[in-house]
Amino acid sequence: MGRTLAEKVWDDHVVRRAEGEPDLLFIDLHLLHEVTSPQAFDGLRKAGRRVRRTDLTIATEDHNTPTLDIDKPIADPVSRTQLETLRKNCAEFGVRLHPLGDVEQGVVHVVGPQLGLTQPGMTVVCGDSHTSTHGAFGALAFGIGTSQVEHVLATQTLPLAPFKTMAITVDGELPDGVTAKDLILAIIAKIGTGGGQGYVLEYRGSAIEKLSMEARMTVCNMSIEAGARAGMIAPDKTTFDYLQGRDHAPRDEDWDAAVAYWKTLHTDDDAVFDAEVVIDAAALTPFVTWGTNPGQGAPLSSQVPDPASYDDASERLAAEKALEYMGLTAGQPLREIGVDTVFVGSCTNGRIEDLRSAASILDGRSVADGVRMLVVPGSVRVALQAVAEGLDKVFTAAGAEWRHAGCSMCLGMNPDQLAPGERSASTSNRNFEGRQGKGGRTHLVSPQVAAATAVLGHLASPADLSDAAVATPAGV
């Protein structure tokens, strides 16, 4: 019987297989950041162990880093300690690190792909659940806990229990103004936050094939929000074109050998998935979340749902609690929800295409009075590219704040946070209670919806702007 993409990558990494035990898998790339690594390095030190493969390990600083005044000492002593601990650990164990201020610094899941370190058919791990992002290249990439970080540092392997496979087939053409973010939010709303549990998802079909690499990363990034172990997309010409010439991409004969191998990385025609979901791309519209988990989303053109409409008691209760926390009432049109803050950034939507699309909407328009808009590039390279294209000027001219690269308001570990009761439209991936700051209320949106929302001050899509409701300010 044929094998799925995920099974092929798995099989190619089995170091040891024994009856009744999890397979021991080799790990090709281990990404580190300051939050989930200190206790792992500490464990190594206590046991007198070293990092087995420093040449397959790389670290960056992202979660705690400030996005303003980065040349000054970090004000929060605890954040500072965590960053200093990472620097000390990387120096002691010989791990390559891109610290704050370095040109390769950025959100760990933006940095790996842009360096060309993430390649098809690899196993990629990181002490961060959004490691699923790297699955966009046809890699088997998943988040791990700190004990596993220590395990990979010490052995470059992980014992892993088998997974099930789920095909998510998206055929047809995404309508204008509908993005990868809308697609993945719709998928999660359909299968639920637990729907992917135990599965590796494979996104396939004509609509997925048409997506750019960056859009594919947006989709795979949020696989974890459906509870999945990982998300993957078979590599194709788009993948190869993205990789060719990048710092760590193979060269010359290695490139040819790699491409020949990568071309074998697709699900065989006679392979069988454990579950299948089909989505019609043409039926999708801009999608936003109204609740406190990424599965609580709906088309922007619809209303806040009535909890009473849920048959399942626990879903009903969850919806009631979400509406209370979010300060919303059933039946309220989503378009009428006003926001205080708009955040464009994160490993979901902080890449150059995301900034371009937000900028194209803001160009010649301005952020509504009383709305604060933060644009935080996913990495320093993304920031430099945006500056080269003049996007930073577009953002600042519109009244948005152009910040330094990092995770920023995606999780509010640095000073970029929502105040209690404040409401945001955010291009990040989690709308959990308090995620962006204590008492903060988050609506997950695409970069386009974020930009249109910033202009109008309430949840909106670019189509809402098309009647030129917004006059071009004089002098622009």
Added chain:
Amino acid sequence: MEAFTTHTGRAVPLRRSNVDTDQIIPAHWLKKVTRDGFEDGLFEAWRKDPEFVLNQERHKGATVLVAGPDFGTGSSREHAVWALQNYGFKAVISSRFADIFRGNSLKNGLLTVVLPQETVEELQRLAETDPTAEVTVDLVARQVRAEGVTAGFELDENARWRLLEGLDDISLTLREEPAIAAFEANRPSFTPRTVVV
């Protein structure tokens, strides 16, 4: 890791579904660089409410958390497990756990037990009506027992053996050194290395 064989303690019901790790331990606690001292951060936002179940005097000292479905979703932070352990929990019972959380908990010796939703609710009702009622989580017999409840649970043999013996994964894997070295010797030359180019 401490071995887990059987544990008997009082249970506390957490009637919420989809409790994500951001709720279990908020992000600002993740700045710590140690594995202990997370107990005060456990369910920090909810604990501000004096009515919250963990704040109720009658549930003080409970060691078994009986939670709603989809417990531990979201972020992979292992701190969520440490926070539950630092607070004093030895086992968590739910009808469904998020994968990463479950893996993390078993690695740290926090037993996560999957029971059918009806049984979970039965245990929650029991803890609500009689907070002094004891629940036994028996890994040897793979059974949860309480007044009126006897329920078997599944746990794969390997994970169970490691928990029962309190075995550390890394030393087990390091026994496979020859297999790892052999695998490394056969990796294709095009696989990337992180050394600066």
